[in-house]
Amino acid sequence: MLIRRFNRSERHVLAVLTLAGTTALAIAAPGCSDDTPATPRVTLSADVAKGNFTTAECPDSNPAFLTIGSFGNPAATPAEQVNPIDDGATDQQGVVSVTCSVVPTNDGFTVKATTSLSGATGGAFRVEGFFKPAQDNSNIDISLSHLGTTYAQKNCTASFTEPLQTVAAGRVWAVVTCDSAAAPSLQRTCKTTTQFRFENCGQ
Numbered sequence: 093m094l095i096r097r098f099n100r101s102e103r104h105v106l107a108v109l110t111l112a113g114t115t116a117l118a119i120a121a122p123g124c125s126d127d128t129p130a131t132p133r134v135t136l137s138a139d140v141a142k143g144n145f146t147t148a149e150c151p152d153s154n155p156a157f158l159t160i161g162s163f164g165n166p167a168a169t170p171a172e173q174v175n176p177i178d179d180g181a182t183d184q185q186g187v188v189s190v191t192c193s194v195v196p197t198n199d200g201f202t203v204k205a206t207t208s209l210s211g212a213t214g215g216a217f218r219v220e221g222f223f224k225p226a227q228d229n230s231n232i233d234i235s236l237s238h239l240g241t242t243y244a245q246k247n248c249t250a251s252f253t254e255p256l257q258t259v260a261a262g263r264v265w266a267v268v269t270c271d272s273a274a275a276p277s278l279q280r281t282c283k284t285t286t287q288f289r290f291e292n293c294g295q
Contacts (some may be wrong), residue, residue, distance in 0.1 A: 098201060111175060129290035132190040133176040134207045135161040136217055138236055140243065143271060143283025158215040158238045160188055160207060163287065167188040186211025192293035194264050200224040201259050205290045214258035215239070219268060223250060232268050236284055243273035243284050262295040264288075 095124065138158040142150045160183055164172035177183045179190035192205035201223045215238035223229050228251050235244040248270040252258055257265045259278040273284040 098141070098231045102178070107182070130176045130288045132192050132290070132292045133178045134188065134192075134205075134287040134291075135174055135176045136162055136207060136286065137163060137288075138217060138238075138284060138286040140236075140273075141283050141285070143147075145283070147282055150280055151172075152241065152280065157284070158209070158217060158236065159184075160209050163253065163289075176289065183209060184213045186212060186214045190290070192263050192290040193295065194223075194259060194290070194293045195295055196261050197222065200229075201261070201264070203259065203264050203290075205264070205293065209291075217288065219286075219288065223264060223266065225260070226252065233269055234270060234273075234284070234286065235272065236286060239277060241275055241280070242274050243270070243280075243282060245270040245273040245284075248273075249258075257271055262293045263291045264293075265290075 103169045136159065137156070139155045140150075140152045140157040142153055161177040162172070162175040164174045166172070177188045179188065181188055186209045193203070194205075195202045203223050204220050206216070208214065208220045211278070216236045217237070219232065221229060221232035228249055230247065230249055232248040232250045233240055233246045234248050248268050250268045251268045253267050259266065268286050268288070270276070270284045272281055276282045
């Protein structure tokens with residue numbers, strides 16, 4: 093059997109080809125790419141007001157009924173940026189939980205999102221409905237809780253009131269207004285206005 097001996101230049105070429113092949117295999121190997129989805133996060137600010145109801149009908153009048161994170165203040169000097177909170181991260185006196193999906197459906201998006209904040213200042217918010225960008229959307233179902241009081245309404249209106257607010261696959265930023273959100277166990281009916289921004293959602 094004949095054994096061929098490669099000269100120095102040929103050995104160099106073989107080494108380069110071997111290294112390139114090993115690198116290509118490493119890149120192509122399953123499990124080597126980073127497919128970990130981004131963590132869902134939320135920014136939320138919910139207000140409760142009397143609206144068209146009396147004080148007896150709506151004893152709650154709170155411009156900060158529930159907040160998670162901060163929408164900032166672009167007019168401040170320096171400007172305050174939006175501060176979203178990741179699922180599992182801390183905010184105020186508790187821990188935030190976020191579960192959300194914004195799925196393309198026909199000419200819009202099916203939104204299902206829930207967030208909660210534990211602790212003394214905590215509460216919860218849930219929103220479900222069909223959203224189309226650049227227009228008002230009706231029949232939005234929400235519930236909003238804080239300190240043992242839960243308001244709910246199934247025919248609220250979602251609007252995009254600011255230039256950057258919109259809905260797209262995996263994210264939604266909108267304001268939902270409920271003119272007659274009810275807390276039946278407490279015999280209360282109020283107007284609720286909730287600005288929310290869910291990001292990194294399922295799609």
